[in-house]
Amino acid sequence: MALFGEEVEDEDRDKWIVWFDGASNALGHGVGVVLVTPDIQCIPFATRLCFDCTNSMAEYEACALGIQAAIDFNVKLLKVYEDSALVINQLKGERETRDHKLIPYQAYIKKLMEFFDNISFHHIPKEENQMANALATLASMFQLTPHGDLSYIQFRCRGKPAHCCLIEEEQDGKPWYFNIKRYIEDKEYPREASDNDKRMMQRLSAGFFLSEGILYKQNHDMVLLRCVDAREAKHMLVEVHGGSFGTHANGHAMARKILRVG
Template identity: 80%
Template structure:
């Protein structure tokens, strides 16, 4: 993570996005956030909470997790997306906060927003928050001891198979399908073929 932050120091930081989600249920209390960089890299974070909390508290914890990560990256302009209508509308000051458990969260996230030149909060449907939901499943699959973190997890989408550039690179200079073609035409196995190679062919 530190290396990525160093690489991003000279890049435009005006297009960062954070997606967040939190859940409190029988599986435990989990929060997760995804940072999207200016060049569309996704950086996932997931945290298990070791204390009892409500769903709304978990939502605030998730939002704080994403904002704290963005502060570490020295982001100045940020768009925050979450599927919790309560959290988003209260952060936008469209709804009043009366729950004494949530008031400190409201104040804390307001304090975090001072690190940004501009931050906006946007509500999205749950079906558009699939990546952070997947991180919730990941967080519920294992137990961590207090103060223990797993190494940074990187998610990528590959458009081509990893081996695609190796297909034509045969040591004898012949194409990968040479032995198959020879067997079809002449019914002959390569002279160095083992019994297993012959069965495969």
Template identity: 55%
Template sequence: MGILAALEFKAKVLEVYGNSALVVHQLRDEWETRDSKLIPYHSYIKNLIEQFEEITFHHIPREENQLADALATLSSMFKISQGKDVPLIRIQNRGQPAYCKAIEEEPDGKPWFYDIKCYLKDREYPPGASENDKKTLRRLAMSFFLDGEVLYKRNHDMVLLRCVDAKEAMEIMIRDP
């Protein structure tokens, strides 16, 4: 959609930013497009690309592209009729996110990842867990990795994120402001 809009505005030089590493690498011809369902789309975009004097593709992980994610969510909330004005959306930057350095309380004294860690360590389910709860816990645990007593969550790029409780999070924030 963005490439078509750029062509409509007669752009000759374009920088494209996308959150799909697969698509970006395929369009750069660094990776082969093998999925038969994606090949027609790949060919279509390649034909559009030829209409630019210069076009570059950049990968931006979704977590670093929060503004685009928010705009996509907002755009899905508006129904726009042909010939009508589009509502104006004002965007202001507050400088620092509101959630910065927020640590949630642990009302039961256990960190949010306690059940996942117990399951990975000893294959134990929480007391009173239903079959559905057990199934959900098994599914959640698949994206975590336990190294001794340290629990890590794998993100979509396979980077391991260390899970910490509220006490350790507070210590980290004091140590690394």
């Protein structure tokens, strides 16, 4: 079973996992933690640090937050992951902690480790710690008022552009332009159409053009726009925004791309 790029061994299936990271930039300092249950449920935490600190201090703050969260859930078996080799090696006792600002953190975390039957620390590549890093970065940049805590952020995967959801399926199986097309072809009005409905149909049809069975809408600059049903519209939007046509580019970017290819 894979989790965030890490293969979970059978003997680790009953263990909880903590991913943590710290971020320091011109806007502030933040920490991000992801607590993962044995059944792969992710519980994210993000905290803004409202005091001056170094990047390593932010890393230790994140580690302490993650371990404390595990204690609050009464976890006894824990694996801790982070992309800072310095912090992980110091916590494992493989590297001496000389920075006087970090020594109190290390002592505090050692005290927290006593709450567990088994706890281990592991270094991972930065690309495998993206969620914790994103939470830390968000916390460092996002301003909060005193005691202005926010609830958890919910992440979801969306497989198609949001506006595709606005295209409604035709309830009767007929496209939205069915009556317009039938009027242009056969001069037939919808059943039970009133005189006012018929006049409206005449005005609407004047703006459409039928060619070889395909209906087009005449634009204000005389460009013909093909009329499509809901199924065709969804397919086209998905293709344009996320399929074979790829990402949109503005005119200047497209021109540069064409020149490079040419």
